Amino acid sequence: MRGVLHKDMKFVTVGTSNVGFDRLIKKMDEIAGKSDEEIIMQIGGTKYKPINAQWFTFLDDEKMSDFYSKANMIITHDGAGTLLIALSLGKPIVVVPRLKKYNECSYANKFDLAEVLRKNNRAIVVYDIEQLEEAIQKVTSLQYRTIERNTRLISFLREYITTLDGGIKNDYKRH
Amino acid sequence: MKILLTCSQGGHVTEMLFLMDAFDGQDVVFLMYEHPTIRNLQYKTHRIEKIDISMWRMLKAFQKIFTILKKEKPDLIVSTGSEIAIPTFVIGKMMGIKTVYIESWCRVKTKSGTGRLLYYIADVFLVQWPDLVRIYGKKARYEGGIT
Numbered sequence: 001m002r003g004v005l006h007k008d009m010k011f012v013t014v015g016t017s018n019v020g021f022d023r024l025i026k027k028m029d030e031i032a033g034k035s036d037e038e039i040i041m042q043i044g045g046t047k048y049k050p051i052n053a054q055w056f057t058f059l060d061d062e063k064m065s066d067f068y069s070k071a072n073m074i075i076t077h078d079g080a081g082t083l084l085i086a087l088s089l090g091k092p093i094v095v096v097p098r099l100k101k102y103n104e105c106s107y108a109n110k111f112d113l114a115e116v117l118r119k120n121n122r123a124i125v126v127y128d129i130e131q132l133e134e135a136i137q138k139v140t141s142l143q144y145r146t147i148e149r150n151t152r153l154i155s156f157l158r159e160y161i162t163t164l165d166g167g168i169k170n171d172y173k174r175h
Numbered sequence: 176m177k178i179l180l181t182c183s184q185g186g187h188v189t190e191m192l193f194l195m196d197a198f199d200g201q202d203v204v205f206l207m208y209e210h211p212t213i214r215n216l217q218y219k220t221h222r223i224e225k226i227d228i229s230m231w232r233m234l235k236a237f238q239k240i241f242t243i244l245k246k247e248k249p250d251l252i253v254s255t256g257s258e259i260a261i262p263t264f265v266i267g268k269m270m271g272i273k274t275v276y277i278e279s280w281c282r283v284k285t286k287s288g289t290g291r292l293l294y295y296i297a298d299v300f301l302v303q304w305p306d307l308v309r310i311y312g313k314k315a316r317y318e319g320g321i322t
Binding site: 015016017058059060061062063064078079080081082083084085087088106110112113115116147148149150151152153154156157158160161164165 | 176178184185186187188189190193194196197198201210211212213214228250251253273275277279280281282283284285299301303318319320321322
């Protein structure tokens with residue numbers, strides 16, 4: 001798959017779950033059939049195999065980052081990993097939450113993360129798959145900024161480690 | 176200080192990698208799954224079979240993780256979830272190792288299965304969204320999220 005990427009590519013990813021996401025992949029394949037743009041899909045455990053787009057099941061995160069960085073848009077499920085990476089790269093994002101009623105996930109749907117992103121204008125969220133094509137057209141016109149890395153949590157962890165580790169030693173040094 | 180970092184696949188790994196600055200200069204060891212999406216990191220890594228929701232694999236994991244913790248003797252265990260942290264924290268607690276659990280970034284207003292359990296075990300229990308402090312209870316702390 002490497003070495004064939006064009007600059008304007010849409011990347012579809014369904015994360016590391018073994019549970020497939022047929023609804024999204026089928027619809028994206030249909031959209032790919034009507035489009036000249038390059039679309040690449042990571043389909044995981046999805047049973048449906050795309051015919052109009054290049055696809056693969058899983059790759060490690062280093063190889064995946066190639067696709068993320070070259071894509072002009074990320075179309076993905078409501079997973080923390082894919083969304084964190086897409087946000088950190090400042091890419092336009094279309095989120096299609098997995099729905100329990102279609103057995104696309106094992107947890108009861110709350111859509112918390114998708115809704116936070118939608119409210120903060122950081123992604124377009126699509127619940128009805130028939131609205132995916134429209135969302136893809138709309139998301140390109142929105143302006144996105146990359147997320148700022150919050151350093152508070154990292155500082156907290158560092159301080160906790162210091163307290164555990166060198167608290168006593170540091171006290172000695174100070175006196 | 177020796178720190179064992181443990182996480183299941185997917186977002187849990189991504190979140191941990193976003194936090195690596197916190198462990199700069201420490202002796203870091205990873206405990207993760209054998210999974211095609213997890214590349215080899217530049218850190219020493221122990222890999223076990225994916226537990227998921229299998230009780231049998233959970234039991235096997237307990238045995239494996241016990242051996243790993245006995246050998247590595249970390250001073251601290253940190254996890255971003257999910258179920259791989261259950262046996263690791265339970266055994267770690269019995270061995271007197273300090274534990275820090277960080278609830279996943281995708282948990283905005285609901286508890287995760289792992290969090291529900293480890294709330295009672297972890298020495299420090301962190302959540303990444305303020306609303307969750309109220310939902311989990313007093314022990315939960317919000318000290319910022321990854322973003």
